[in-house]
Amino acid sequence: MSGIIIKGQNKLNGEVNISGMKNSAVAIILSCIAIPGVFTIRNVPQIDDVKTAKEILLCFGATIYDMDEETIRIDSTNVKNATISKSLMQKMRASYYVAGASLTRFGEFSIHLPGGCNIGKRPIDQHLKAFKAMGAEVCDGNIISAKSNDLDECCFTFDFKTVGGTINAILASLRLKKTILKNVAQEPYIGDLIDFLNCCGANITGFGTDELVIKGIENINNCSYTIMPDYIEAGTYIAATAIAGGNVKINNVVPSHLEKIVESFSKIGIEVLKDSNSLRVISNGEYRGTNIETAPYPGFPTDMQPIMAALLSAADGESTIKEKVFENRFGFIGSLNKMGADITQDGDKLYITGVEKLSGASIEAVDLRAGAALIVAALGANGITTITNEGHIMRGYPLIVNKLKQIGANIDYIN
Ligand code: EPU
Secondary structure (H helix, E strand, C coil): CCCCEEEEEEEEEEECCCCHHHHHHHHHHHCCCCCEEEEEEEEECCCCCHHHHHHHHHHHHCEEEEEECEEEEECCCCCCCCCCHHHCCCCCCCHHHHHHHHHHHCCEEECCCCCCCCCCCCHHHHHHHHHHHHEEEEEEEEEEEECCCCCCCEECCCCCCCCCHHHHHHHHCCCCCEEEEEEECCCCHHHHHHHHHCCCEEEEEEECCCCCEEEEEEECCCCCCCCCHHHHHHHHHHHHHHHHCCEEEEEEECHHHHHHHHHHHHEEEEEEEECCCCEEEEECCCCCEEEEEEECCCCCCCHHHHHCCCCCCCEEEEEEEEECCCCCCCHHHHHHHHHHCEEEEEECCEECCCCCCCCCCEECCCCHHHHHHHHHHHHHCCEEEEEECCCCHHHCCCCCHHHHHHHCCEEEEEE
16 A cells, blocks of 8 residues: 655754646646647646646647656647546546637637546536636536637626636637636736746736736747746645744745745744745744634635644644635544544634644545645654555645655655
């Protein structure tokens, strides 16, 4: 049985380099379906979701050259429309970006529903509503298909903020002369995708506000682009250092993306010093409880919620966590309680009473961030923890075992 084994309570010291953002990498790679050209993409994280995105792109007939471990060159000049197999679509959530990208390139798409973490119902009604507003006729069933009637202009307002809906609508709108999207999500990695598309010749303005204006893409440039750093990966290493204790410099970050995260750590007494593109975390393993509520950016990110729950399980005092983005992102509670945590759930809220120390246990990762939360818990726990189903973690954390080892964690793979 494969897994990850961790002997807890080694202090973490040294430097860790943050990789490119998972959620922009997959969106940027799949956006190449929409636009014919040759694109060099740097700082691509070595994660399984990127492998899946590349596999999907190959099915469309793109050529991908691996220039080095973190640089790829995509030639999407000759891509042809394709329907991706259900099993490949269901390897991750972002696979549904082929829908918006195909609408732009081919005027149609046909997709199976995507997979991804099981953290709620995750419908795609807002994506389909946006496509319809752009003139597409949508057939919604087990296979969702759409054909575009060409519209020149479109204005669409999302009912609520959705990251995937915003990205899919941006990708689909590149075909139109002018699109206005209102009530859009503002996660920094959406800005990363927009910067990439603008670098390729698109004209998208308004990022950072509620409204985007997209004036399509006419002349495509073969561009070279560097993916922004992953602020959730950075937040995970802050939490790891906080619980284990130590002094770690976290390199290659954009501190402004981590404002809410750093604020939450300082509220519990963990010092995070900011530099222009790095952070330093200093912890003696002691910190207090707090109350956290997740929200779309610039609020506290739902992706950090399981990781904070693990950390707060060993805090001094009581904490609460309210999950307001997904209905069911608490799949880690059983495992943390098995490690001695005291967490109870009431609907969308967790009540956590901090314990002195967590204890090692044999536990299972149920999704990506729940898996990361278990690693964080294990780093601070007494004794040995084994985590199975580690494939979830490999979808989104580049070289996590090696990176943690480098800063002194006692962690390894088991086969
Ligand atoms: N929603 C709908 N209808 C829609 C779209 C969304 O009801 O048409 C709901 C969702 O069910 C959810 C909420 O709206 O309750 C927000 O969903 P959103 O669309 O913003 O999330 P997503 O696009 O499915 C992305 C990230 C997630 C991250 C969320 C929120 C990718 C590939 N995934 O998901 O990342 O948690 O935004 O920030 O970008 C992760 O990295 O572990 C992860 C799950």
